[in-house]
């Protein structure tokens with residue numbers, strides 16, 4: 001349903017051309033939900049904007065629903081829904097926005113009114129149709145954004161950080177709507193997010209982009225399994241000293257370092273923890289917490305990109321695990 005080959009996009013900047021997307025190959029099947037993850041500036045939005053026909057690729061090709069995103073822009077737009085990062089507020093009433101969107105998609109006034117009412121019902125907006133968009137809550141606004149993206153019943157829905165800035169309850173509510181939609185319709189979903197649990201819970205497969213290139217494409221489970229073993233997480237204000245001492249005593253457990261944590265990937269963490277703690281004590285490293293756990297998607301992401309999605313700080317010693325470079 002979505003295919004890209006060698007997709008690139010360069011921008012001119014003051015310091016010369018920069019390649020935001022540097023050769024992306026990907027393939028998403030009909031009805032599949034894919035989570036598109038990457039650190040800040042990795043190229044997610046640029047890729048999505050190209051797939052949605054909002055930005056012209058510098059080179060490479062992409063098709064959505066079998067239609068070329070450059071040569072068949074108008075046709076592609078009829079097949080896709082796009083929910084961007086922030087819906088606008090303003091004085092327009094929610095119902096007017098829905099009807100206008102439906103008209104823009106080529107419906108008659110009567111069809112648009114019918115479809116708007118149906119979408120409003122679907123997303124619990126019926127009572128809010130007369131309310132100006134600027135007076136909707138964050139969660140209500142996001143539901144309206146979803147309704148706007150789906151009012152013309154697209155085959156593919158692109159969501160760019162749909163729950164950014166929402167409180168946990170509104171986020172869970174939006175997830176419920178997305179799950180129900182997928183259960184009812186054979187909708188293909190392409191979702192960028194900074195919330196790993198969102199990708200883990202909603203998506204069949206995860207694509208990780210870093211430096212404008214896809215560095216992993218697999219199920220969340222397979223990505224976690226690639227790491228294997230356990231992860232020891234040491235929380236400390238002395239991450240540098242902690243990582244150095246850990247590397248001396250456990251040279252085979254490479255540390256990934258974020259703002260206040262050192263993550264050590266070990267085959268047998270429980271057995272080796274006592275000698276590690278002794279060495280850290282001898283090195284004068286004060287720990288505020290120690291945790292041993294199975295690798296999470298966050299650990300897989302940290303290992304793949306060297307960065308934590310949450311902290312967005314470079315890790316000092318991360319290196320890619322063997323990962324497929326091409327999706328499917």
Ligand SMILES: Nc1ncnc2c1ncn2[C@@H]1O[C@H](COP(=O)(O)OP(=O)(O)OP(=O)(O)O)[C@@H](O)[C@H]1O
Nearest residue numbers: 011012013020038039040041042043044045046047
């Ligand atoms: N119009 C532009 N002109 C110049 N550089 C740009 C432009 N748009 C994006 N970039 C740069 O391209 C790179 C990729 O940006 P992009 O927005 O695609 O990343 P992202 O993964 O979506 O990041 P984020 O998670 O922060 O939204 C960044 O370095 C960004 O600064």
